[in-house]
Amino acid sequence: MLDRYWFGEVSRISPEAPVPVIKIERVEERPGGAANVARNAAALGAQVWLLSVVGDDEAGAVLERLLAKEGVQAVLHRDPKLTTTIKLRTIARHQQLLRIDFETPPSHEVLASKLEDFKRLLPQADVVVLSDYGKGGLTHIEKMIELAAAVGKPVLVDPKGDDYQRYRGATLLTPNRAEFRAVAGSWKSEQELTEKAQRLRQELGLTALLVTRSEEGMTLYRQGDVLHEPADAKEVFDVSGAGDTVIGTLGVMLAAGADLPTAVRIANRAAGIVVGKLGTAVVKPDELFGPDEDVL
Incomplete structure (x- = not known):
């Protein structure tokens, strides 16, 4: 999806309705959704392929151009029946006034061709990240998890909705607090949370479950083990895209050979940095690691 930002100033209320009038002064466009996950991974130095579906429209072309600029190798299937998902935000004095969404679900034919490309790209991947935004692009997610598991590729899933059975067999699931609830x-109590998390992890056959808990940090649940990382944010400015940064950083760290607790610690640090930035943003290595830090 494409994130568009209209920045301006508000100095009066409309005479037509009791709403502010914003005078737009500049426009910014950034990759959003799964594209934001991809750009976060690329910003940390990973070689990234983004497989997704966009419309055959101006927004799809903008996304392709932005991703190339971010160093992401995009394999975007153009669906002429689809309107590329756009989240348009109007912002005045660093406050979001309104968000407008444009979206339609992709066609079955385009999704089938996307699955074939997934099979083709899979052998080149160290880690597979499946970011579900409930827009229809992961209709074949069960098959994708099955294919990746069959060749020993770790599968990280950022879930959406209330049907988690479709994520069965993934390596790691990363719901936020509200999604898990x-x-x-x-x-x-913390004990009751642990019991619920471990039960869900076992039911879905997951190696681990990571619940991101906003100001409470994040908690990793594995067989017989619970690891909690307190929140690492110095200043919370904008939480949009923080989940994208978490799963993107996790994928990079695991692909680089880090163990899961280390990957979670670094991802928690990355989340604390990115919420201090406006809109969907990325974290650079020099922000994330100290000059003498030995991560692995």
Whole structure:
């Protein structure tokens, strides 16, 4: 999807309705959704292929150009029946006033051809990241997980919705606190949260489950083990895209040979940095690592 930002100033209320009038002064465009995950991984030095679906329209062409500039090798299937997903945000004085979404689901034919490209690219990958935004692009996610698992590729999934059975057999699932609550139910204690998380992990056959918990940090659940990383944010400015940064960083660290606890620690640090930036943003290696830090 394409993230568009209209920046301006508000100095009056409309005479037509009790709403502010914003005078647009500049426009910015950034890759969003799965494209933001890809650009986050590329910013950390990874070689990234992004396989996705866009419309045969101006926004799709903009996305392709932006991704090339970010060093992402994009394999974008153009669907003439599809409008490329756009999230348009109007911002005044660093505050979001309004968001407008444009989206339509992709066709079955385009999704089938995307699956064939997934099979072709899979042998070249060290890690597979599947970012589900509920827009229809991961209709074949069960098959994709099955194909990756068959050749020993770790599969990281950022989930959406309440049907987690479709993620069965993935290596790691990264729901945020609200997403996990919608699937597992609420909890009144840390012990109850752990029980629910471990139960879901076992039901889905996951190696691990990572619940990102906003100001509470993030918690990793594995067989017989719980690891909690407190929040590492010095200043929270904008949380949009923080989940993209987390899973993108996790993928890069695991592909580089880090163990899962180390990958989670670095991803938590990356999330703390990116929420201090406006809009969907990336974290650079010099922001993430100290000059003498031995990550691996």
